[in-house]
Amino acid sequence: MTRLSLAAFALTTALALPAAAFDLSAMSPAEKEAFGGAVRDYLMENPEVLVEAINKLEERQQAQAAQDDRVLVQTNAQDIFEFAGDWVGGNLEGDITMVEFIDYKCSYCKKAYEVVDEVLKSDRNIRFVVKEFPILSDQSVLAARFAVAVKQVAGDAAYEAVHNELMAFRGDMTLESLSRLASEQKIDPDLVIAKMNTEEVTAVLRANAQLAERMGIAGTPAFVVGGQLLRGYAPTEAMHQIIAQERG
Template sequence: MHRRTVLLGLTALIGARLATRVRADDLSAEMILNDPDAPVSGNPKGDLTIVSFFDYNCPFCKRTVEPLNTVLASDGDIRHVYKDWPILAKSSIYGAKLALAARYQDRYEDAYSALMRIDGSGISEGRMQQELERAGFDMKRLEADAKRHDAKIVSLLQRNNAQAESLGLRGTPVFLIGQFLVASALDEAGFRQVVKDAREAS
């Protein structure tokens, strides 16, 4: 499917609120790096920030989870910002909303990890529910949280989408590592090299 078709579908699937006006400030480097509603892991005071744009139906994104986590754990001085960008399927939006709802239980990373462990693409909502339950989530509570915080979650997805568009991104995964934009499924060595390059360039 052509990317433009996917993004137009995203607007329709998330709802009319996604099409509301995006403020210029939402597209700033400051908001891309420090959106207060975007989940963050790693060292919140790290000397380098990695921003990840991803989709739960992207098999290439899933390949990067373990290597990036290894680098974050061993380095200890990297801040990681998650940008849920559900552009591949309707279930991507469902998964993103549930993962972001898990943040209200302080369990975003648990939900992210559970959804990223599912092999392949075209994942059904039912399969996502199964994996989240296996990770210890009460689905009734999680879906209630998603409904309760829907406006805020949709607003975040709107900003993520607008930021991706402003950066000219064409798909997932994409990593902003310091001043470098990397549209590739990096392995551990790849992450370490770009991290090294970003620190040297700063």
């Protein structure tokens, strides 16, 4: 057997066996040097082996990460899907729940808003939950407090209308601009502003932030669709595929 074929055999065997079954420590210094040289020669002659190995490693890591995320979703299911402080829309009796962590100053959240809107319109069997998760700026926090306060003061329908307006909003989010928005939606701005800094509103934002920390969510948008956790934006077709996977 040639040196290269020996190295190929050894490398293949080493990758195939459990770590404990291939013990370099049992080799003599001369055997280690010869083996290392043979493996190096083989890889220099066949670099595609490294590409294949890296691709396989990435596949395994991605599969493990997806499985780990499913465990996170299962462990935190009550707080993800049934937290009383969140707004729930779509089909309240839908066969699958989509949860989104949002920040009103996040450009990708605004882009994802269009995706979610299309998905909910084309699939009438999805329950949709919004989790206020302001992380980008002081304006993010102000807008989130405003939205939660609207829900607590004026109810779910008012929250939905304000949420839609905030997702379309492109200017600075200030007390003045938010007060105008409340007035336009026939909501008493003074009541909402008085509510914004109360413990009831803070508790909602705190609970969502703690949940995000437990789940390793550090950015927006982030989605939980059924049992899958998606960290980031996904186009419409990809979202439909995820939903189909969860149903299938």
